[in-house]
Amino acid sequence: MKISTKGRYALKVMTDLALHNNGEYIALKDIANRQNIAVKYTEQIVSILGKAGFVESMRGVSGGHRLAKAPSEYVIGDILRTMEGQLAPVGCTADIKGIDCPMSESCSTVSFWRGLDKVINEYVDSFTLQDLI
Amino acid sequence: MKISTKGRYALKVMTDLALHNNGEYIALKDIANRQNIAVKYTEQIVSILGKAGFVESMRGVSGGHRLAKAPSEYVIGDILRTMEGQLAPVGCTADIKGIDCPMSESCSTVSFWRGLDKVINEYVDSFTLQDLI
DNA sequence: CATAAATCATACTAAAATGGTAGAAATTTC
């Protein structure tokens, strides 16, 4: 029952960008150093954030990364789901139901898991990046 | 962000025992067959449940397992934490703070994670085994 | 007491996920 470093670090990166959100591009190595994450690993994380449209990037000298939107427009749940895939704590509550579990009809625990799924997603969707800084 | 099969299967085993809670010992292979879990894997799970005091076991012919208490006295959170260890979604909110994270003082995400930890544990602690059957 | 049915204990293992590293190519500014 863990959030991986990808999700945790992504939040750190995003808050770092939000705290330095002045329109300038911020060099990845500065983010990595401030947040104490390996530069090369930070690259992978930012790459995912970029493909999801969360950050804008610029190459070359004085290039770097910056937020694509205002901090208040980022829902934390969206960031985490992008990094972690589904946040569903067990497989059988995920989108494609029944694929792993031929007993889902008779399974008395499935509604319990669905409820857990719900409280987790409602929580992470109740914060924006602005709330974290 | 997943609950492992140990936790999921443990809940299945416990609900199975609760549904057949007539004071008799129930053979492990019957539980395993009904719940569609490998017998040998079920043994490991029941072993943990037994050491935690959740089930009572009896060896030998007509031996098996049964609940140690009434279904309403089992808090689901206790069962899951026994199987999964801490349910804390990130390391730095677990009991021994700061051990992994030298930045916990300045980390703006930590209170967010603590909150997630809280909603998860409150949810799983709001159900008993009786509620699942 | 022998046997069968069951738990209990311990070790092993294949596959997947995690948490990175490494090297080089492409882009941009000066």
Place this chain on the structure above:
DNA sequence: GAAATTTCTACCATTTTAGTATGATTTATG
């Protein structure tokens, strides 16, 4: 054209997960 930066792709070591395998121990019963 040189330097600084992102981008892309591949690789890799360790840990976790999800079981299997083997065999010993205990108990009821005939």
